[in-house]
Amino acid sequence: MKGITTWITRFWPVVVPILGVFLLIACWNAELGPFLVALVAIVLAGTVLAAVQHAEVVAHKVGEPFGSLVLAVAVTVIEVALIVTLMTSGKDASTLARDTVFSAVMITMNGIVGLSLLLSSSRSTSSKFNAQGSGAALATVAAMATLTMVLPTFTETPGPQFSPSQLVFAAVASVALYAMFVFTQTIAHRDYFLPVTSKGKPLDEDSHADRPSTRTALISLGLLLVALVAVVGLAKLESPSIERGVAAIGFPQSFVGVVIALLVLLPEGIAAAKAAVRNRMQTSLNLALGSAIASIGLTIPSIAIASIWLTGPLHLGLGASQIVLLALTVGVSILTLMPGRAVRLQGGIHLVLFAAFVFLSIAP
Helix, strand or coil: CHHHHHHHHHHHHHHHHHHHHHHHHHHCCCCCCHHHHHHHHHHHHHHHHHHHHHHHHHHHHHCCCHHHHHHHHHHHHHHHHHHHHHHCCCCCCCCHHHHHHHHHHHHHHHHHHHHHHHHHHCCCCCEECCHHHHHHHHHHHHHHHHHHHHHHHHCCCCCCCCCHHHHHHHHHHHHHHHHHHHHHHHHHCHHHHCCECCCCCECCCCCCCCCCCHHHHHHHHHHHHHHHHHHHHHHHHHHHHHHHHHHHCCCCCCHHHHHHHHHHCHHHHHHHHHHHHCCCHHHHHHHHHHHHHHHHHHHHHHHHHHCCCCCCCCCCCCCHHHHHHHHHHHHHHHHHHCCCEECHHHHHHHHHHHHHHHHHHHCC
16 A cells, blocks of 8 residues: 555656646547546646646756746746637637736736745745845836737727737837846846845755756656646636636626636646745745746737737727726835835735736626
């Protein structure tokens, strides 16, 4: 019995993602009954946990902030592929990119940041992180979100959308901002994004455990990508059931996008929470803010290219209540991040803003 338990503990992170891919292939064009819906949900949850474990192995090998960057980019690339796939499926997808990106920004900047602050500050009087790195990331998110999702509402182009030339500019600006941020995070000022000690000094790497071998890290990187493909694909398989459930309880259909975004970002949320429990709040912020930056910086250019052959309007502009929530989130985030330390209260404020986002998605 002990041997079986040891085998399961050692190999489930390998078996579950592969099982998820096989289940995805087997059920791709199938009508899911109650049993398959439950099976897909169970495998999806296991795959999310496996993705987090493999991401931690890769992060431990390459160190911060590269580990957070790997997970953020991997999730976002697959998320973008999912958006483009859904937009080419023939359904009305004029607001799909906007809703998905805005949901990702609200989930990461309020949900993940708020939860991480609560978990980190529960172990001490306050959470400590590098204000220079967090401030740079926040400035990048604010600039990207305003240029791509606020400006379309106020341009002279009819409807909350860009003209072709404006869309090209927004795409180029997003790529430029994302490239500058990655260069700053990984080369120019890498020390700004490292976890800090209780005295605020950069902590270069974990000292409690040896780094995994290159072979182990490469295997985990491959399995991470497999797991993320399975997570997004299984979430798409679950989406019809989610749509029926949302319709049954009377929520607007746009809430489906929020649910799917929550599923896709679950690996990053769990990884950020685990880092916060270990008092590595900077890692949690790298994951959260890095995901928001990657979501905008990769989605908008991809959608701009896809719009060449996609038909129908592309509405990127946010509504009035969404703009208010975004502005409030940026303002509160400035007060939270710039001092370089935060207390439980600030984590609670971010979670209340996240609750407001979810509530207004249900009752717009």
